Amino acid sequence: MSVRPGPWTVADVPDQSGRTALVTGANSGIGFEAAAVLARRGADTVLACRDAGKAKAAAARVTAAAPGATVSVVRLDLASLDSVRAAARRRVQSTAVEQVSFDRHGTGDDLPFGFGGQAILSGGD
Numbered sequence: 001m002s003v004r005p006g007p008w009t010v011a012d013v014p015d016q017s018g019r020t021a022l023v024t025g026a027n028s029g030i031g032f033e034a035a036a037v038l039a040r041r042g043a044d045t046v047l048a049c050r051d052a053g054k055a056k057a058a059a060a061r062v063t064a065a066a067p068g069a070t071v072s073v074v075r076l077d078l079a080s081l082d083s084v085r086a087a088a089r090r091r092v093q094s095t096a097v098e099q100v101s102f103d104r105h106g107t108g109d110d111l112p113f114g115f116g117g118q119a120i121l122s123g124g125d
Contacts, residue, residue, distance in 0.1 A: 013037055013038070013041050014041070015042055016038055016042045016043035017041075017042035018042075019042075020043065020044045021038040021039075021044070021045050021046065022046040022074070023038065023047060024049070025049065026045075026047035026048060026055065026058055027047065027051065027055050032061075032062075035047055036061075039063075039071055040069065045069065045071050045072075046074055047062070047072070047074070048076035049075070050076065050077045052075045055073040055075070056073055059071045074090060
């Protein structure tokens with residue numbers, strides 16, 4: 001793989017077909033943008049958000065931007081271990097899980113367990 005000089009951009013995101021991405025805070029901001037890019041690149045994308053209504057609205061926006069994408073919603077409040085456990089029982093079923101972190105403007109230190117914004121990718125290489 002060659003390294004291109006300059007900043008890493010959305011154009012550098014490789015094909016994500018065959019992977020599932022669970023993105024926290026995906027109803028707005030960088031979480032939404034990350035989810036949209038992953039969906040456009042072929043990942044089955046799960047928007048994990050505290051507010052199910054906002055998540056559903058965001059899912060509709062992602063689907064409009066990425067026709068044919070597989071987008072779903074899971075309610076997840078990272079401040080509640082019960083919510084995390086429930087979401088995990090519903091969504092995370094693969095043992096081959098790769099974690100990718102997105103820094104949401106330095107907010108990671110303010111959230112439990114250092115979650116600044118996460119995409120959990122399963123499948124693929």
